[in-house]
Amino acid sequence: MVLIRDVLEADRRATLERLAALSGDFDRIVDASRDSNADDEHDPEGATIAYERSQLDALVQQARVHLTEVEAALARVEDGTHGTCERCGGEIAAARLEARPTARTCVTCPSR
Structure with missing residues (x-):
């Protein structure tokens, strides 16, 4: 029998790993563009660096919200609610x- 606590703990671990990976990707994009004077806003080859940063930031925020929800659920398991x-x-x-x-x-x- 799978306990809800085990499911939530696994979700918490997976979310922390995802958050670390996304944060690392975000930091790498920022670092890579820091010393660049490339005009990526007019690059016909694809997405801009600003777009990629924005997209990663949204995914980081989403993971943080989910982590908060998981931790709140774990607290409810602990207090019996x-x-x-x-x-x-x-x-x-x-x-x-x-x-x-x-x-x-x-x-x-x-x-x-």
Whole structure:
């Protein structure tokens, strides 16, 4: 039987690894363009450095938000409230938690 804590811990580790890789990619792009005077804004060959930086920054931010959600879910596991809807206090369906272990609300509450 797979425990929710194990699923969340694995997700946390994977997210930290992803965040480290994305941050490293971002730093490499910034470092590579630091001493360059290339006019990448008018480069017909493809995406600009600014676009790539922006795209990586968005992915880094997304990973940070997900990490926050995973850590909050782990805290709910610790305090015994994981699986309880934050809005109505009802039980969150097992299928929802299996699909989205960080879920904080039951299926009906977000649609209200």
